[in-house]
Every structure is written in C-alpha cells, then in structure tokens.
Amino acid sequence: MNAKKEKFHKHILEIKDVAKTCDHISGQLKEIVFKNLSRRGAVIGISGGIDSSVSLALTVNALGAENVLGLMLPEKDSSPESLDLAQKLADKFGIRTQIEDISGALNGFGCYTRRDEAIRRVFEEYDPTVYKMKIGIKQNPLKHSLPPAFSVTIVDPEGNEKSKLLPVKEYLQIVAASNFKQRSRMTMLYYHAEKNYYAVIGTPNKHEVQQGFFVKHGDGGADVMPIASLYKTQVYQLARHLGIPEEIIKRTPTSDTYSAEQTQEEFFFQLPFELMDLIWYGWENGYDAGEVASALGKPEEEIRNVYKNFHRKKETTAYLRKQPVVIQPD
Amino acid sequence: MEQHEISEKIREYIKAASFSSIDNLDDDLLIFKEGILDSMGLISLFSFLEENFSIQITDADLVEENFESIKAITNFVSERQK
Incomplete structure (x- = not known):
C-alpha cells in the first residue's frame, strides 16, 4: 500500500476539482437534512469567519436560501466586525437572519464574574471594565516538544500588556467559565432549530475537530458538520469558488472569545495554518518526518516536534469527541 | 533542601499525577516524550x-532543558532556590 502513496509535496492538499467537492458536500447535506434527519431546513450560527461562511454557502446550495436561517450570536466581548461581516454574508446568499445577543444569558450563568475572579487571583489589578484580557499558548511547537501551557495576558487602558503562566486552578476556571459562551450559542441555535423544525449545522473544520479546538456540547454540538473533514487551506479554496466576500477571506481567523484581540494561531494552534495543514496531512498519512521536512524546507527535528504535538493534542482531546459512554447491563 | 530530597518529592508527585502505571521512574526518563x-x-x-518549593515559573522557563526529566526539574528547582 505504501508503494502507491503519492510522494509528499507542498501542493498535496490542493483540491483538483473544487466544484465537484462543493457539489458532493451539498448533495450529502441535502440528503442528510431532508431525508436522514427529516428536517425542513437548517439553522447556522454565522460569525463572519471563514468556516461558518463556507458552511453557510454549502448549506444554501444544498437546501435553498429559503430553508436556511442565519443566527448572529454576539456577546459583550465580541468584535463588532463579526456582526457586520456576518450580515454582509447573509445578504450575499439571500438568507433570513436574526441577532440574538447572549450577554444577558452569560451574565445569568456568571460567565464573566467567574472568569474575572480567576484572572484577579493572577493579576490583582485586573479591572474588567477598563482592562482587556486573553489567554493563549506562547510556545513554538517547531522548537521543542514540551506540552503546551496557557498564559493569561491583561491589557491596561494605555495598551500595556502583562502576561503570566496560568496556574492549573485558574486555567481550568477561566476555560470553564468562557465555555458558557459556546454552550449558550448552542442552546440558542437549538431553540431556533426546534421552533422551525430545522437541523443545526456545525461549522468546525478538520483541525478544530481533530485537535480539540471546540467546546463539548458547545460549538461541538450540531446535527451535521459539512466541513469537518476539510483542512483550512481547502476551506479557503472552497470559499473562493463559492463567492464568499473578500473581506471574510482576507480576515485573520480569530477566537473572538476574549476581550483582547487574538488570532486562532496565538490562542491554540501555534502554527500558521498553511504549514499546520501540510504537517498534519503528513502525520495523519504516515509520511516520514524527514520526507515532510525536506519538502517543506524545515529541519527534520522540527517536524518531529510538531508530530509529537499533534499526537498529544489528539490523545488529550479524545474525551471531547466521545459520545456518552453507555454502560451495558450484565 | 538537598537535591535528592527535591528529586524524591518530584518523583512521588509525578507517580501520583500520572495516568500511566510506572514502576521505575528514573531520573533521566523523558517524562513528556514518553507520555x-x-x-x-x-x-x-x-x-x-x-x-512546594516557593519558586516562580515564567513563560521564559518553558524549555525542555528545564522540565524534560526528574533530573532536569530538580536542577531547575535547585537553581531557583539559590
């Protein structure tokens, strides 16, 4: 089988016939939503990001614009740009939209107060009314193979940044509190889905699912995930073919979860997606680190480090991808 | 605290914190590379x-040389306590 394997090269992930791939996904979506799930249409959360935009376009092609509802789900830390771009996308594809601000629900859950309480245990001076904050991984996975550790960064009103490694208790509390955001969005998506007898479309790409960059029962809660087997570079290929607005294609992927601006690379992935895609493909398909290194012009040791990082992320996040475990009667 | 006391404390902690069953946790075993x-x-x-050792760890300390094994961690802690 190995003898037939294509030699690794920089363009190995390029989809040759994008139109065919789009038609395949939309055909499957139509079948799944209308037949397997027996729903009349679909609801999708749109954030102005590339993944939700491509998922929306594929869903419209599959079900027709009249059967798709786009929900914008901002909260007080969301960038206003997200709402503008999501509306532009909805206008382009002619779907109905609704804005549901989830800040009130998040206040009710204590999302912000629980998160801020943990941050203040690290930085006493942190005042959420004037400071901004974010958490992220600062290590470079190409250079060493220690597991990732998260740091918290606060930004004062003058723009000065302070950063510290997060102790385990504070890290867990910040993540648990922040995850109310994705879970509240999921709850609202299902409200509209049930009200309309629709299915919920999930929008994660392959990396988000496989590396565990999603919230269990949050953005990981959906009925169908049309792009979950696509690499990020492939999502961009589809975006161009589907006519996604240029501002969305050019926008740097952000987490849009914390008040300070932050890219997805800074928050979690630690690598530019073009490079990450290729190394992941190499790792997942059993390519020798040396072959990938020479095709990408990188030292072999760096590729080995990233392979380890991928292996570790996939293992440690397996719990997120698991369905509830049913204990069988004896 | 003597170096061997530090390393014993670290060894006991890692044994208790690990999900894998380890019999011999050598000072040089690469604890992250070996999972x-x-x-x-x-x-x-x-x-x-x-x-436990009244030290502060920062982002800049996050390199393999400081944490890859019990020996490395012990040296890191001893240096910090000086």
Whole structure:
C-alpha cells in the first residue's frame, strides 16, 4: 500500500476539482437534512469567519436560501466586525437572519464574574471594565516538544500588556467559565432549530475537530458538520469558488472569545495554518518526518516536534469527541 | 533542601499525577516524550513546584532543558532556590 502513496509535496492538499467537492458536500447535506434527519431546513450560527461562511454557502446550495436561517450570536466581548461581516454574508446568499445577543444569558450563568475572579487571583489589578484580557499558548511547537501551557495576558487602558503562566486552578476556571459562551450559542441555535423544525449545522473544520479546538456540547454540538473533514487551506479554496466576500477571506481567523484581540494561531494552534495543514496531512498519512521536512524546507527535528504535538493534542482531546459512554447491563 | 530530597518529592508527585502505571521512574526518563505526563500534567506540575518549593515559573522557563526529566526539574528547582 505504501508503494502507491503519492510522494509528499507542498501542493498535496490542493483540491483538483473544487466544484465537484462543493457539489458532493451539498448533495450529502441535502440528503442528510431532508431525508436522514427529516428536517425542513437548517439553522447556522454565522460569525463572519471563514468556516461558518463556507458552511453557510454549502448549506444554501444544498437546501435553498429559503430553508436556511442565519443566527448572529454576539456577546459583550465580541468584535463588532463579526456582526457586520456576518450580515454582509447573509445578504450575499439571500438568507433570513436574526441577532440574538447572549450577554444577558452569560451574565445569568456568571460567565464573566467567574472568569474575572480567576484572572484577579493572577493579576490583582485586573479591572474588567477598563482592562482587556486573553489567554493563549506562547510556545513554538517547531522548537521543542514540551506540552503546551496557557498564559493569561491583561491589557491596561494605555495598551500595556502583562502576561503570566496560568496556574492549573485558574486555567481550568477561566476555560470553564468562557465555555458558557459556546454552550449558550448552542442552546440558542437549538431553540431556533426546534421552533422551525430545522437541523443545526456545525461549522468546525478538520483541525478544530481533530485537535480539540471546540467546546463539548458547545460549538461541538450540531446535527451535521459539512466541513469537518476539510483542512483550512481547502476551506479557503472552497470559499473562493463559492463567492464568499473578500473581506471574510482576507480576515485573520480569530477566537473572538476574549476581550483582547487574538488570532486562532496565538490562542491554540501555534502554527500558521498553511504549514499546520501540510504537517498534519503528513502525520495523519504516515509520511516520514524527514520526507515532510525536506519538502517543506524545515529541519527534520522540527517536524518531529510538531508530530509529537499533534499526537498529544489528539490523545488529550479524545474525551471531547466521545459520545456518552453507555454502560451495558450484565 | 538537598537535591535528592527535591528529586524524591518530584518523583512521588509525578507517580501520583500520572495516568500511566510506572514502576521505575528514573531520573533521566523523558517524562513528556514518553507520555508519562500530558499538558494538564505539565501545568499541574508547575503549580506543585511553585507551591512546594516557593519558586516562580515564567513563560521564559518553558524549555525542555528545564522540565524534560526528574533530573532536569530538580536542577531547575535547585537553581531557583539559590
């Protein structure tokens, strides 16, 4: 089988016939939503990001614009740009939209107060009314193979940044509190889905699912995930073919979860997606680190480090991808 | 605290914190490369070291040379306590 394997090269992930791939996904979506799930249409959360935009376009092609509802789900830390771009996308594809601000629900859950309480245990001076904050991984996975550790960064009103490694208790509390955001969005998506007898479309790409960059029962809660087997570079290929607005294609992927601006690379992935895609493909398909290194012009040791990082992320996040475990009667 | 006391304390902690069953946890065993501890294990280890040895760990300390094995961690802690 190995003898037939294509030699690794920089363009190995390029989809040759994008139109065919789009038609395949939309055909499957139509079948799944209308037949397997027996729903009349679909609801999708749109954030102005590339993944939700491509998922929306594929869903419209599959079900027709009249059967798709786009929900914008901002909260007080969301960038206003997200709402503008999501509306532009909805206008382009002619779907109905609704804005549901989830800040009130998040206040009710204590999302912000629980998160801020943990941050203040690290930085006493942190005042959420004037400071901004974010958490992220600062290590470079190409250079060493220690597991990732998260740091918290606060930004004062003058723009000065302070950063510290997060102790385990504070890290867990910040993540648990922040995850109310994705879970509240999921709850609202299902409200509209049930009200309309629709299915919920999930929008994660392959990396988000496989590396565990999603919230269990949050953005990981959906009925169908049309792009979950696509690499990020492939999502961009589809975006161009589907006519996604240029501002969305050019926008740097952000987490849009914390008040300070932050890219997805800074928050979690630690690598530019073009490079990450290729190394992941190499790792997942059993390519020798040396072959990938020479095709990408990188030292072999760096590729080995990233392979380890991928292996570790996939293992440690397996719990997120698991369905509830049913204990069988004896 | 003597070096061997530090390393024993660290060894006991890692044994208790690891999900894998380890009989021999040598000083030179590469605890992350061998999967003895994962990412949650690493940040829990930082909290353990800060609380038990009264040291501070920063982003700049996050290199393999400081944490790859019990020997490396012991040297790192001893240096910090000087």
